[in-house]
Amino acid sequence: MEWFEGLQVLSLESRRTEEMSRLIRAHGGQATLAPSMREQKLDLGSVLAGFGRDLAAGDVHAVVCPGAAATRLFLRELGTHGQAASEVLGGVPLLAGRAAHGVLEEAGLRARPLGQGTLGTDWAEVQAALLRTLEPGQHATLLEYGEAAPALMLRELSYAGVRVSSLPLYRCAFPADSAPLAQAVRDCVLGGPDVLLLSSGIQALHFLKYAERMKLLAETRAALARMVVVSIGPACSEAAADLGIPVHLEASPYKMDALVRVAAAQAPALLRGRLRKTA
Numbered sequence: 396m397e398w399f400e401g402l403q404v405l406s407l408e409s410r411r412t413e414e415m416s417r418l419i420r421a422h423g424g425q426a427t428l429a430p431s432m433r434e435q436k437l438d439l440g441s442v443l444a445g446f447g448r449d450l451a452a453g454d455v456h457a458v459v460c461p462g463a464a465a466t467r468l469f470l471r472e473l474g475t476h477g478q479a480a481s482e483v484l485g486g487v488p489l490l491a492g493r494a495a496h497g498v499l500e501e502a503g504l505r506a507r508p509l510g511q512g513t514l515g516t517d518w519a520e521v522q523a524a525l526l527r528t529l530e531p532g533q534h535a536t537l538l539e540y541g542e543a544a545p546a547l548m549l550r551e552l553s554y555a556g557v558r559v560s561s562l563p564l565y566r567c568a569f570p571a572d573s574a575p576l577a578q579a580v581r582d583c584v585l586g587g588p589d590v591l592l593l594s595s596g597i598q599a600l601h602f603l604k605y606a607e608r609m610k611l612l613a614e615t616r617a618a619l620a621r622m623v624v625v626s627i628g629p630a631c632s633e634a635a636a637d638l639g640i641p642v643h644l645e646a647s648p649y650k651m652d653a654l655v656r657v658a659a660a661q662a663p664a665l666l667r668g669r670l671r672k673t674a
Contacts, residue, residue: 398659399422399423399425400663402424402425402590403587403590404427404590404591405582405583405590405592406426407579407601408428412430415428415592424590429579431597431598431601431605432569433569433571435568437565439472446562449534454534457533458487458535459521459525459536460538461495461521463492463498464596464600465539466495466538467630468565469562489504490524490525494636494637509524531555532556533558534557536560536562539562539564540564540565576602576605580602580605580606584611584614589622589623590658591619593626593627593635597634599635600634600638603615603616616639619640620641623644623658624644625644625658627645627649627650628647644657644661
């Protein structure tokens with residue numbers, strides 16, 4: 396088996412870069428490693444305590460869950476602190492994006508749709524949903540995962556008398572040395588890598604956020620559309636889809652070596668098939 400057949404393979408892995416590089420090269424690929432994140436822990440206990448106080452005071456009239464990753468982490472943290480999500484949130488209106496809706500259903504919770512959008516966070520739809528749901532003077536809690544709510548939206552809601560508090564579950568922290576990440580964005584836009592390996596949804600988020608910082612977001616999305624994107628598992632695939640990144644292959648079991656192996660075995664044929672269709 397020829398495996399990657401010399402394809403250029405981009406990985407955004409930050410912790411196990413040497414192992415990832417070795418696996419890609421061992422499977423016949425040209426490895427490019429661009430660490431995409433630096434851990435930045437938040438005191439979620441404090442965050443959830445504040446939410447609990449608002450809830451106990453009857454001052455939470457809606458919880459907004461735009462994305463699956465934030466929703467999943469929120470529910471997991473509630474469980475970690477000894478709180479059953481169905482009991483805590485059962486009496487609170489939940490507004491959810493498409494992917495987040497499924498996460499809430501798995502936890503036995505029902506949610507109203509945020510809007511018609513199918514991918515990513517559409518802040519206009521969040522704003523419209525809150526204006527439909529809440530009365531002046533009421534208060535919503537907004538789950539945040541890396542991306543803060545735009546100030547303009549918060550101002551518009553404030554003018555309408557709707558109060559919104561952010562519940563930050565994760566903050567974007569780019570690597571201390573972001574030069575490889577910037578170069579990876581430029582290489583993708585210029586047609587470099589053929590395959591993108593994702594071992595977490597946060598990697599996808601940071602890649603797009605850094606492309607946006609470089610004012611190359613549209614070009615980067617176009618580049619991703621021509622590449623073969625391979626995910627380490629369902630949670631990662633869902634987070635990528637939530638960001639508008641199509642995932643073509645998924646590893647099973649959900650391990651790094653399986654991620655590289657499935658990419659090496661199937662990506663070349665997928666790329667050849669695309670070339671035949673465009674020929």
